[in-house]
Amino acid sequence: MARNKALQDAARARQDEFYTDLRDIEHELMYYMPLFKGKTVLCNCDDPYESAFFEYFATSFNILGLRKLIATCYAGSPIAQQQLSLFEEDTPAPKRKPYCAQITSLEDFNGDGRKDYLDVEYILQHNVGGSCKVLEGDGDFRSPECLELLREADVVVTNPPHSLLREYIALLIEYGKEFVILGNINAVTYKEVFPLIMKNQMWLGVSIHSGDRKFYVPEYYPLEAAGCGNDDEGRRFIRVKGVRWFTNMDHHRHNETLCLFRKYHDDPSKYPHYDNYDAIEVSKVVDIPCDWLGVMGVPVTFLDKYNPKQFEILGMSGTNFSEGVPACHVQGTSRNAKISGKDIYRRIFIRRIGGIM
Numbered sequence: 075m076a077r078n079k080a081l082q083d084a085a086r087a088r089q090d091e092f093y094t095d096l097r098d099i100e101h102e103l104m105y106y107m108p109l110f111k112g113k114t115v116l117c118n119c120d121d122p123y124e125s126a127f128f129e130y131f132a133t134s135f136n137i138l139g140l141r142k143l144i145a146t147c148y149a150g151s152p153i154a155q156q157q158l159s160l161f162e163e164d165t166p167a168p169k170r171k172p173y174c175a176q177i178t179s180l181e182d183f184n185g186d187g188r189k190d191y192l193d194v195e196y197i198l199q200h201n202v203g204g205s206c207k208v209l210e211g212d213g214d215f216r217s218p219e220c221l222e223l224l225r226e227a228d229v230v231v232t233n234p235p236h237s238l239l240r241e242y243i244a245l246l247i248e249y250g251k252e253f254v255i256l257g258n259i260n261a262v263t264y265k266e267v268f269p270l271i272m273k274n275q276m277w278l279g280v281s282i283h284s285g286d287r288k289f290y291v292p293e294y295y296p297l298e299a300a301g302c303g304n305d306d307e308g309r310r311f312i313r314v315k316g317v318r319w320f321t322n323m324d325h326h327r328h329n330e331t332l333c334l335f336r337k338y339h340d341d342p343s344k345y346p347h348y349d350n351y352d353a354i355e356v357s358k359v360v361d362i363p364c365d366w367l368g369v370m371g372v373p374v375t376f377l378d379k380y381n382p383k384q385f386e387i388l389g390m391s392g393t394n395f396s397e398g399v400p401a402c403h404v405q406g407t408s409r410n411a412k413i414s415g416k417d418i419y420r421r422i423f424i425r426r427i428g429g430i431m
């Protein structure tokens with residue numbers, strides 16, 4: 075049993091090793107640029123030599139007006155294993171430790187006259203305007219020394235291990251941090267995550283709403299699915315569906331009003347009532363009617379358009395966290411919404427705020 079658990083943990087850890095493309099980071103973070111001024115940014119699942127998050131913040135350090143940039147790297151990362159030879163050349167690989175890089179100022183150290191350009195490797199290896207130290211522990215974001223860095227940070231920005239996303243988000247909330255992180259849309263169904271969205275303590279980002287995204291992977295990662303391969307520089311990549319940014323930092327999208335073009339009263343038969351919840355079914359977000367002020371069940375993709383000034387979220391089917399949605403006759407344990415006895419896949423229950431539009 076213990077051996078099984080160890081194998082499962084190892085398999086899960088290997089699945090967590092995929093690295094974000096710099097362009098995806100740039101496309102999202104451009105919407106928050108003024109919000110970083112004077113702040114300490116922490117990337118706590120990021121090898122500073124490899125992470126495009128660290129690269130983004132290091133190369134934009136002066137443009138964003140950051141106070142400090144911190145990145146910590148996890149012992150399990152295969153990149154950490156390779157790169158640590160830079161610091162502990164005589165230490166055999168299994169004994170090497172992960173490290174923490176910090177940048178506090180940007181001098182024109184290479185004399186090229188550009189104060190806002192940074193050669194990441196140079197600064198880390200020569201301790202110019204920053205430092206790179208081996209960590210005491212394994213670089214786990216939950217370890218005491220990493221929690222100390224979390225305490226110091228204002229904003230956390232990274233793509234954390236997806237298998238630990240519940241715990242990761244819970245920690246950011248517990249420590250009261252601002253964050254912009256990547257995860258999978260399925261995370262919104264977690265009991266630790268959905269209540270945060272309901273209470274408007276977390277929402278989706280701006281730039282990713284559909285399709286898949288490219289992530290770089292280590293040598294061992296299987297390239298089985300369609301769309302995987304090697305890019306022009308020979309880097310191996312996979313494509314992952316359902317990726318979303320999660321944040322609690324303000325952006326314009328979160329305040330945009332969704333235009334509603336349909337009317338319930340034009341054809342009520344298009345909006346059947348659930349058997350077991352006192353709400354109507356709206357199977358596509360574009361079909362949300364402008365003349366219905368009762369409860370509606372909508373697909374999870376509604377969250378891509380959610381403006382808390384326009385709608386309130388009351389709960390989710392398939393869970394037991396529905397606040398204010400009368401569940402008429404929920405039977406069994408699935409709690410799925412049903413129409414004529416047929417299960418309807420996961421729905422979010424919403425209600426419009428304000429009158430008829």
Ligand SMILES: C[S@@+](CC[C@H](N)C(=O)[O-])C[C@H]1O[C@@H](n2cnc3c(N)ncnc32)[C@H](O)[C@@H]1O
Nearest residue numbers: 090092093094119148151213214215233234235
């Ligand atoms: C999805 S990858 C993303 C890596 C990097 N943040 C990026 O976006 O390119 C998640 C990373 O978290 C690291 N990781 C896994 N478990 C961790 C833990 N408990 N604490 C800190 N980092 C962890 C993995 O080694 C992996 O590199």
